[in-house]
Amino acid sequence: MSDPQTIGTALEVVRPALTGLVSDLFGLALADWVHEVKLRRLDLFQRHTKKLFAQRDAAERPQISPEALEQVIAAVSEAQSDDLIELWASLLATAASPERGGAVRPIFISTLRQFDPIDALVFRGLAQFKNDPQNRESIIVVATVFDVSQDAAEVSAEQLYKLGLLTNSPSVGLSPGVAPLGRELARALGLL
Numbered sequence: 001m002s003d004p005q006t007i008g009t010a011l012e013v014v015r016p017a018l019t020g021l022v023s024d025l026f027g028l029a030l031a032d033w034v035h036e037v038k039l040r041r042l043d044l045f046q047r048h049t050k051k052l053f054a055q056r057d058a059a060e061r062p063q064i065s066p067e068a069l070e071q072v073i074a075a076v077s078e079a080q081s082d083d084l085i086e087l088w089a090s091l092l093a094t095a096a097s098p099e100r101g102g103a104v105r106p107i108f109i110s111t112l113r114q115f116d117p118i119d120a121l122v123f124r125g126l127a128q129f130k131n132d133p134q135n136r137e138s139i140i141v142v143a144t145v146f147d148v149s150q151d152a153a154e155v156s157a158e159q160l161y162k163l164g165l166l167t168n169s170p171s172v173g174l175s176p177g178v179a180p181l182g183r184e185l186a187r188a189l190g191l192l
Contacts, residue, residue, distance in 0.1 A: 038077040041085060045076045048089035052190075058096035064104055071109050081117035083124070088112065090189045103188045111163050111185060121146040122156040123165060127178050127186035138175040 052058070064072075072088055079085045091112065095104040115123070125142035143153035157170045165182035178186065186192045 041077055041079055042073070044082060045073075045079075045085050045089050048086055049092055052089055052093035053096060056093050056097045058093050058098070064092075064095045068104075068106060068109055071113070075109070075113050081120065083120040084112075084115060084117055087115070087120055087124075087189055094188045094190065100188070103184070105184070105188075107181070108185050108188055111165070111181075114159075114163060116156065116159070118146075118148060118152055118156045119159055121148070122153050123160055123182070123186075124191055126157065126160070126166065126176065127182065127189075127191045139170055 069092075072092055076085055076088045079088065091104060091108060094100045097103075122142055125145060126138060129138045129141060139153050139157060140150055143150045146153075154170045157166060157176050160166045160182070161169045161176060165179055165185060166176035167179045168176050170176050183192065
């Protein structure tokens, strides 16, 4: 029989090597999964972009700087929903559009990077909703259409307000209208 103290000492010697090996194997598996997810997102982005380029008769090269294009691609690889990926594809298609190429401002890229998936839905809904700011109906309609809670839609609208896209916070009791920056972004995204 082996001495328990000897076994314990042996385990203490081997543990760091085993821990490192397990960690490396888990890390590699996780890295492969993350890489695969990013590739799927970029593939979806490419398919959306190609479709939009064809619809808008867009040029092969968007009228944005290479640095801005790198930011868009990085944002797409981090996007947490298909809705966000669609918005990024639409923004790039606008940048490549002969009529609208100059309509993509750097602030649009930094603003979209701050969107959560629900923000994409709520922004799309509010941008397309013709509303009276004296009632709260637009938030209720957007929540219903996109099957999210009214609270979730209001939290998202608050975030959009902080980004300068809405005219007022939903917390003041009025339905938020779309601010000039929000309308310009909505146009660049093909929502208006």
